[in-house]
Amino acid sequence: MSDQPLPPGQHVPRDRPALHYGPVPRFRAHRWDLRVYGFTESLGEFRWSWPEFDALPRVSTVADFHCVTRFTLPDEHWSGVSTEALVRLAPPDPSVTHVMVWAEYGYSANMRLDDFLARNVLLATHRGGERLAPEYGYPLRLVVPHLYGWKSVKWVRAIEYLTADRRGFWEERGYHNRADPWKEQRYSYQEVPGDGPPLG
Numbered sequence: 001m002s003d004q005p006l007p008p009g010q011h012v013p014r015d016r017p018a019l020h021y022g023p024v025p026r027f028r029a030h031r032w033d034l035r036v037y038g039f040t041e042s043l044g045e046f047r048w049s050w051p052e053f054d055a056l057p058r059v060s061t062v063a064d065f066h067c068v069t070r071f072t073l074p075d076e077h078w079s080g081v082s083t084e085a086l087v088r089l090a091p092p093d094p095s096v097t098h099v100m101v102w103a104e105y106g107y108s109a110n111m112r113l114d115d116f117l118a119r120n121v122l123l124a125t126h127r128g129g130e131r132l133a134p135e136y137g138y139p140l141r142l143v144v145p146h147l148y149g150w151k152s153v154k155w156v157r158a159i160e161y162l163t164a165d166r167r168g169f170w171e172e173r174g175y176h177n178r179a180d181p182w183k184e185q186r187y188s189y190q191e192v193p194g195d196g197p198p199l200g
């Protein structure tokens with residue numbers, strides 16, 4: 001994919017720093033869980049302990065990764081559990097249109113359900129064939145290669161099913177609600193009606 005065109009305004013950097021807001025959380029296996037809640041079909045909550053989650057069937061993918069700060073990492077290899085498989089295990093109510101993905105320390109990112117379920121989207125446990133390093137989201141991160149990097153939530157702990165869109169951490173702070181790098185949807189002031197709920 002390195003011979004593919006880059007989205008507008010992106011370049012491939014010489015080295016790649018880990019990028020996130022706030023400290024790297026410590027993983028404690030006995031306290032960790034992944035929850036799916038909100039408008040599930042049954043209105044009940046789903047929960048996986050770390051050993052349960054880590055035993056789910058895996059898929060892998062290769063995709064370029066685009067950060068809104070204008071760097072693109074070509075050909076990132078990821079493996080983990082596809083969001084499609086997770087949603088099959090935890091069915092949403094038919095009225096669900098969006099999800100909020102929650103991380104440690106309250107970081108969040110919202111997206112349309114169809115973006116969450118798109119090809120190549122997965123809850124990754126491995127990058128480049130190795131367990132994620134702590135600063136890259138260990139033990140579990142979302143990877144959404146077709147949207148800007150802030151939607152690829154590291155240290156994921158929960159998925160909330162929504163029947164109306166709600167802005168996440170960066171989406172509330174001036175970043176674009178949808179974040180398609182091919183349309184260069186970087187900032188909320190570029191939004192047009194239909195891209196998302198108003199700021200504030």
Ligand SMILES: Nc1nc2c(c(=O)[nH]1)N[C@H]1C(S)=C(S)[C@@H](COP(=O)(O)O)O[C@H]1N2
Pocket residue numbers: 017018019020021022066067068103104107135136149150151152153154155
């Ligand atoms: N929990 C959490 N996830 C996060 C962030 C963050 O601040 N907190 N930053 C996002 C941003 S802006 C980017 S570009 C990617 C960076 O992922 P990387 O460090 O693996 O390159 O993580 C995303 N996931």
Ligand SMILES: [Mo]
Pocket residue numbers: 019067068069149150
């Ligand atoms: Mo980013």
